[in-house]
Amino acid sequence: MKPIYDQAVRAEIRKRMSPPNRESVAEIARSTGITTQTLYNWRGQWQKQGQLVPATSKAPEQWAAADKLAAVIQSAALSGPELGVFCRERGLYPKQLARWRQAAEDANGPSAPSMADQRELQRRNQELIRQNRKLERELQKKEKALAEAAALLMLSNKLDQLWPLDEEH
Template structure:
């Protein structure tokens, strides 16, 4: 389930003789503990945004040596983690509108809709 081997739950079940439900329960428990356990055998670039963000959080305070060790354990590259970190930071680049600004935009949109309707009828 976890990198670097990334075997499916079915493969692990068959190989070790552990029931599939037990493995899914373990995986769920690991996720609740904050462990990065991707839900599939996907390459790390195909991981969910949640898994990538968890990696970013887990590596936030690591120095280069610690980051390299972390990545080796999980089948990642430090460059991937840095890209994910940058994407996480960029996600909040666009300023959030205030309530007043949102209402003004809604008012302008309603005006535009009325104007479009009027032009279509005329």
């Protein structure tokens, strides 16, 4: 039978997952005895509701893109002191939010490559990879040939030292 957790427990867990605490799911599971799968399910529900719950001890710059976007969306209507309070509560800086907002805007801007452009870049990348492999094989062959020529030259010199040719005869 699955244990049923009341809203107070869930709120406490959400607070521990949210910035500035940012405890990982594994840490919370160890300390509370709640299974990691339950915690991941709750976190997924909260994220679908647009709440910022990264549940990781990573620094904000290392958060997943979805968590950064959630922070940008939550702070979109805030300014001045409200934005400061929001940032302090979550361990963020307003400059980070501005940079993340700009990245989100740029992702869908006119400079973003179209699907055809992306396919062309992928095709070109594959072509360059094939060309690189071909050149590497060619280089290996030439290195082997050079090593063989060096060995033959060394043997020839040794032979000349052992049995010098009499040029007088």
